[in-house]
Amino acid sequence: MTTKLDQVQVQNAAAFRGRRFVGFVKGLFRRPASALGTIIFVLFALTAFFGPWLAPFEANEIIYEEARLAPSAGHWFGTDHLGRDVFSRVILGARDIFMLAGLGTLLSVLIGTFLGLISGYYGGWFDEILMRLFDSVMSIPALLFALLMLGTLGPSRESVLWVLVIVYPPIVARVVRSVVLGEKQKSYIASARTQGEKTSFILFRQLLPAVYPALAVEAALRFSYAIFLTASLGFLGVGVQPPNPDWGLMVNEARRTYTQVPWALYFPAGVIALIVIGVNLMADGLKQALRGEE
């Protein structure tokens, strides 16, 4: 039976969480740079989501009579050498790269967090083996590793996802593990153990919340790296394949015709730079906001 006191506690808890969130958002917008980063990220996410409704043309729609047009009211970013609307391609490419980098980041964070928690909490030979394994993965530069993998798997969207999910979890796991190592020395973990709490409770209800701040920042950073890596692979021609409106691929294709249709190169290159800068500024803001909260 629910007592009045219980209800009050529930309400208080909800209100506390609400205040925390407002405080967090305020923290994020406290500094202009991180506010800008957040706005860029939100705009990017909205574009990715609503892209199909926003884009005036299909990504690969060829407008025969309008190839190589400079930016104008009809084609905001101009058309490329084959007569495709660059604005539409950039907009529709946002979803592709958002999904790919986003999914890659999400999976990497989930896997990395799980491994980091276990590795940090248990320690011992498991920790030792895992960390040496991660060392070996991390000792190879991400792009080189990606090229090696794609050389084996063959270039495709799925392969790029595989690359992200193999390259990034070790980095996330390291961050999580380092937080867990410090945290598990604290007395609340020791008392939870003494009380005979289940390991899963200690891992996911007590240690995991302590990891959140570091994890949020790490996830944002991973996301921006993932965008950069995906675009780089597209540019090198080993990632997403034509005629997908992948930004890196668009830069590569436009490179051949840059003297005649430079806008087809500038806009996708510009948005890659913009989103990477935006997410990084936001990650910086996240760190500040979460620290302020503590």
Added chain:
Amino acid sequence: MFPKNKFTLVAFALLTLSALIIAGCSSDYAAIANQNSADQVVQEDQVGGVILRVANHPIVQTDPALISSDSEVFVANAVYDYLVDVDARSNLVPRLATEWSVSEDGLVYTFTLAENVSFHDGSPFSAADVVWSFDRLRDPELGFASSSLYSNIVSIEAAGESSVVFTLESPNPFFLYDLSDNHALMIKNGTTDAGDFNGTGPFTVVEYNPEDRIILQANPEYFIAGQPLLDGVEIIFFPDDIAMIDALRGGQVDLVMRMSTALFESLQTEDGIETVAIPTNGFDLIRLRSDREPGNNPLVIEAFKRATDRQAILGLVHQGFGAVGNDSPIGPLYDSYHDASVSPASRDVEAAKALLADAGYPDGIELTLHVPDSGSRPDLAVVLQQQWAEANIFVEISVEPESVYYGENGWLEVDLGITGWGSRPYPQFYLDVMLVSGAEWNEAHFADAEFDALAQIAGSTLDEAERIAAYSQIQQLLVERGPVIIPYYFAQFGAINTAFAGFELKAFPGRTDLRTIFQP
């Protein structure tokens, strides 16, 4: 590779952006980017005097019988000599054979060889070398691609030191052109290593570094007095067309041939570079394997044809340079053989859909389109994908490096592919190696008895009118049921530093004559 801290990353991103902008605005970027390789070029110059530096793709094969890529032919053409050569306007011209005569029945060809010719190792060149070289090329046991080309030869005999007699089984009106085939370079009698560059050609090899460069020096003993006009040629290998063009802009190389239309256009406004565009009979062949599903159904082939807008493709992919194709390799440049009245049915999306439905594909058809990453072929694939999708032909594009596309003969296996075919001096070649049943490079696996018979007539009759009629019928047949689409015949492009003169680009750039290039 990726910077660890995020401020560095932001800076890196900004740097990338500005680098891209600079790349777009200024060609000096190329000069900076290629500075290192330029230093290397200077250090490694081993030949004095006037050197022509040519950018080309890396070569793999050096044995004349095995060469295939344009760059391999280019190197071989500088180091070895043909018996009979073809000029830039597809006319036959003498090279090691100074003159020739043909018997009335068209079966016996007698060639007189040039005098005072020697190989780079100093040994003299004679009729025995010609006999040996051609016997090697036509020996079916050695398995060279040229063996089928020369299967019509009954005997090759030396008549003294400087005369050779070829006897044919049946008349071949194109025999002299066959003798100027890319592989028909004269090598030394009894050579065990045919890839050792011991030719009679205008240039000798000083140094060959695979995947890097090949350095050539003028052959002082060359049999044509005064040639070559250059002191040397350095062929620098680039894996990438754009890098070649950047090197030309930056002055690290003097000559680039074979490039996409877009790259060619980008050079138009460049000072100090002369651009050359010539029409050719080269084409990109879109072909569907016709010996298995779905290409073995004539309705499917017709659907592909009806779904394709060739004129629009020419406009978008080549900005109108070249000529619209008619699905046959007998292009408008073969003056008398090309039948202008034959042209494919115009695009009709609904008709294509109906054909597919009749063929048993009411919901359309899905295939992978294999495309080498060279030239404008990826662009062609993108446009085709769009055009075909409207007619329920859904293709996934697989862009592959040329080494992958052609490697392991994969291009002969796939169902749907785009293959670039270089220009040839006469059309019979394409029919014989690409379209007759069982031909070595019959990538469409086309087998049509009527076609084979017509190709046989065209390739053997000495009656020009009969040949013209056969070619006309062949064009009609291919338009109707050939499992091939030829959307355009392309132009060939070249660009050379204005410091040089005497450059005459050939339709097949590898056969471009280096002997006449000089520095005024």
